[in-house]
Amino acid sequence: MDRPHLTQALARLRGPDGPELGCDACFEELDRYVELELAGEDADAAIPGLRAHLGGCPACREEHESLYALVSGEQKP
Ligand SMILES: [Zn+2]
Numbered sequence: 001m002d003r004p005h006l007t008q009a010l011a012r013l014r015g016p017d018g019p020e021l022g023c024d025a026c027f028e029e030l031d032r033y034v035e036l037e038l039a040g041e042d043a044d045a046a047i048p049g050l051r052a053h054l055g056g057c058p059a060c061r062e063e064h065e066s067l068y069a070l071v072s073g074e075q076k077p
Helices: 006-013 023-038 050-056 058-074
Strands: none
Touching: 023 050, 023 058, 050 058
């Protein structure tokens, strides 16, 4: 009998049709996601599920906002 990974179990708790991405995966991809956003690329297509996770996870949304502000500040000419 397989035990589901904790992150998968937690992701399931967020809703039956919730994002497949857990907080760990979200954190891992957040750098790349923000860079794609700032580059004008389709970040949602490159990393599916992350936007949905941000919508349902205040902690990751806050992390995204501060990372976005940090990276966009760094890229100012
Ligand atoms: Zn999260």
